[in-house]
Amino acid sequence: MPTARLSHGDWEGAKMYKVDIQPDTKEATAIEARRNQEKQRQSRIFNTRYRTMGVDVEGLKSQVEERKLRENAEKQRDEAFDAHRIQYDKIAQMLEDEEQQRKRQLHKALVEFHQQEQEPATRREWDLQDPAALRKGQPARVSDDDPRCGPASMQCFAGEDMNGAARQKLLKEKNRRDLEEQRAEREKALADRKYADTLEDKKRIELDLRALELARLEEECRRAKAMAVADFNRAQAAECVEQQRLAQQREQDNNYTEIYNHLTGDILTENPDMARSLVGPHRMVPYLWKGMSPEQVEAVRRTQKEQCKENQRLREEERQREAEWDRQRHLAARAGMVMEEEVQNFHLQLRKSQDAYNQELAEAQKAHLQHLEKEVYTNTPTAQYHLQFNTSTR
Structure with missing residues (x-):
């Protein structure tokens, strides 16, 4: 609106x-x-x-080139995908044609098989579909005992029993045979039961006799085993007594031998050769060493005296060397003090000259600032002057 x-x-x-x-x-x-x-x-x-x-024109150009290259690459990839898709479609179409051809061949072979091997005359329903069934069929009734004539066939009526006498005779014969068979089966069952009872009695007697025989054999085995165990225990006891006697004799012989070895051994006789170690000729076994000989003690004392003289000579040389180092340190300290005094004097002179130069620079800068304030910067801008900039784009 x-x-x-x-x-x-x-x-x-x-x-x-x-x-x-x-x-x-x-x-x-x-x-x-x-x-x-x-x-x-x-x-x-x-x-x-x-x-x-x-604007970065070169960067924009490079981005455009990269986009073109990317689009070309995507286009080539799409074309490759399209070519592959067409090829796969052709392959799928060929496979589908082969499948259809295989189905047609299978259907054709199935039809030929039905025509050759499954003729209408061999079918289960041919009796209902046979056009010549009436010519091949039998009459409705052949005799009274025709199995095709049932209660509802309306082919056999009451009072028309043509084979009644023969049927009664056959029925009586059948009943007689059934009775004979039943009596024979009953007699055979009684005889079988009697024979089975006889066999069971004989088997029970045989089992009892076998149990008695096994009990007797077991008792004999038990007595023989007890006698064998008793003989074995007596033999073991005798063997243990003999082994104990032999062990005591052997221990006593070992004790005598050990005592003799100790009495005639190198430890009690203090043989100095036993203290030498297998590691070297100058090494000794501590628990076998019985002390040094007088010649060894004299050699040790001579060596100690020589070591004392050598130590005195080394201490004298060390004292002289320390004295020389002290003199060198004293001279170096004096030279360092002289050089330090010279450096301090040089720094003092340099500081004085630098202070004078800084004083001159300060006076010149002060005069320059006074000149700027009194003659150059006569119209000082205010804060309102600076606020008027960068407020609009026009």
Whole structure:
């Protein structure tokens, strides 16, 4: 719905009566769009990096080239996929044609098999479908005992028993044979039961005799085993007594031999050769060594005296060397003190000259600042002057 515009008088009247007037939607939208454009322009202009460097044309070109290369690669890949898809479709079509051909051949072979091996005359339902069934069939009734004539066949009626006498004779004969067979079976069952009872009695007697024989044999085996165990125990006891006697004799002989070995051994006789170690001729076994001989003691004392003289000579040389080092250190310390005094004097002179030069620089800088403040910077800008910059893009 269009918005009504107010004249100058209406606007004054509206302000007089404080009427709420809705602003124009299109105008407000346009103002907001201009404000957004101004903000975007300010963000571009006030961005120092974008303003000084500009747009990377080479980078854009390289991106375009990369996009073209990527599109070409994707196009080539799609073409390759399409070629593979077409090839696979052809292969699938060929396989489908082969499958259809195989099905047709199988159907053809099945039809030929039905025609050759499964003729209508060999079917189970041919009796119902044979057109010559009436010519091949038999009459409805051959005799009274025709098995095809049942109770509901309406072919055999009461009072028409043609074979009644023969049937009665056959029935009596059959009953007689059944009775003879039953009597023979009963007699045979009695004879079998009597024979089985006789066999069971004989088997029970045989088992009893065998149990008695086994009991007798077991008793004899038990007596023989007891006698064998008793003989074995007596033999074991005699063997144990003999072994104990031999062990005591052997232990006594070993004790005598050990005592003799100790009495005649190198330990009690203190043989010095036993203390020599197998590691070297100058090594001794501690638990076998019985002390040094007088010649060894004299040799040790001579060696100690020589070592004392050698130690005195080494101490004298060490004392002389220490004295020489002390003299060298003293001379080096004196030379270092002299050099340190010279360095301190040099640093003092350098500090004095640097202070004088800094004083001259300070006076020159002070005079330069006074010149700038009094003659050059006569109109100093205020904070309001700096705030007027970078407020608009126009």
